[in-house]
Amino acid sequence: MMKLVDTPDNPAPEGGTIAFIEAADGVRLRTAMFMPEAPAHGTVLLATGRAETIEKYFETIRELLARNLAVVIFDWRGQGLSARLLRAADKGHIADFAHYQRDLDAVLAKVFVPHAPKPWFALGHSMGGAILLEHAHRQASPFERMVLCAPMIDLVLTWPRLARFAAHALHAIGLGRAYVPSGRREPIVVRGFERNPLTTDRFRFDRLTKMVCSEQRLSLGDPTIGWAHAAFRQMARFADPDYPRTIHTPLLVFAPQDDWVTDSFAAERFCARVKIARLIWMPGARHEILMERDTIRARFWAGFDAFVPGSVQEVPAADQALADSGVEEA
Numbered sequence: 635m636m637k638l639v640d641t642p643d644n645p646a647p648e649g650g651t652i653a654f655i656e657a658a659d660g661v662r663l664r665t666a667m668f669m670p671e672a673p674a675h676g677t678v679l680l681a682t683g684r685a686e687t688i689e690k691y692f693e694t695i696r697e698l699l700a701r702n703l704a705v706v707i708f709d710w711r712g713q714g715l716s717a718r719l720l721r722a723a724d725k726g727h728i729a730d731f732a733h734y735q736r737d738l739d740a741v742l743a744k745v746f747v748p749h750a751p752k753p754w755f756a757l758g759h760s761m762g763g764a765i766l767l768e769h770a771h772r773q774a775s776p777f778e779r780m781v782l783c784a785p786m787i788d789l790v791l792t793w794p795r796l797a798r799f800a801a802h803a804l805h806a807i808g809l810g811r812a813y814v815p816s817g818r819r820e821p822i823v824v825r826g827f828e829r830n831p832l833t834t835d836r837f838r839f840d841r842l843t844k845m846v847c848s849e850q851r852l853s854l855g856d857p858t859i860g861w862a863h864a865a866f867r868q869m870a871r872f873a874d875p876d877y878p879r880t881i882h883t884p885l886l887v888f889a890p891q892d893d894w895v896t897d898s899f900a901a902e903r904f905c906a907r908v909k910i911a912r913l914i915w916m917p918g919a920r921h922e923i924l925m926e927r928d929t930i931r932a933r934f935w936a937g938f939d940a941f942v943p944g945s946v947q948e949v950p951a952a953d954q955a956l957a958d959s960g961v962e963e964a
Contacts, residue, residue: 681762
């Protein structure tokens with residue numbers, strides 16, 4: 635499928651170039667690149683979260699284009715219209731988070747290097763933020779700066795040790811491709827707005843629901859035990875006190891104060907150990923800041939605009955980033 639899926643209230647940005655590329659292990663990935671009308675000030679990689687698709691970020695893409703930034707976005711393996719990894723395509727599965735690095739490496743080599751104006755920046759949400767951090771840990775990051783929304787440093791769990799033990803034990807006895815306990819095949823956005831963990835904005839929630847329902851191939855259910863096992867191993871790496879000290883790319887991290895999915899306090903502790911990083915708390919926000927109410931999103935863009943493209947080496951302090959843009963503390 636070489637076109638984007640849009641709906642009347644979620645139209646695709648104009649001028650996108652859609653392409654399928656292959657990662658080093660042959661997995662097929664769907665990519666999209668958008669260029670602004672004026673000469674680009676740089677290129678932003680949009681690294682999406684688990685179960686997300688290119689289509690979910692149409693609004694954000696348009697806002698980046700309005701800032702004269704080119705945008706590259708893609709579907710991670712196992713979701714969106716990239717290759718699914720199991721015959722049961724509604725299962726969110728991965729065997730090892732290192733496999734996501736193959737996707738990122740392919741996009742950098744086959745889209746960024748030949749086509750993307752420099753400087754390069756990254757904007758990652760949740761799982762996408764975790765993958766970007768691991769990439770920066772493993773090698774010198776090609777991104778001048780990274781902005782992370784609710785990065786998956788750790789998860790909010792009632793019984794975290796039990797969850798980790800269960801994932802390890804169930805994976806060890808060969809149940810890695812089964813859903814996590816109580817996992818469901820339908821995506822979270824079709825389960826109703828009330829008590830959803832993603833956003834307090836009903837319009838954006840409903841828009842996402844319509845998008846998923848309009849094209850079933852975009853749909854993805856709950857993760858597998860294998861995905862959970864791999865995620866716990868990745869998050870254990872983040873817990874190493876020395877790990878953040880290997881990140882030399884300047885970071886700006888947005889932490890929702892009402893996040894039921896990822897642990898914002900874990901993100902705060904992580905940032906405190908990174909050489910150049912600042913964290914902005916987002917009062918009233920749930921997990922998906924870019925899908926939140928306009929007042930919350932304005933707070934995000936205030937910080938983003940003070941940080942990207944940026945011309946100084948220091949990350950601007952959170953209060954200065956907001957003051958410069960005239961957005962008051964929530």
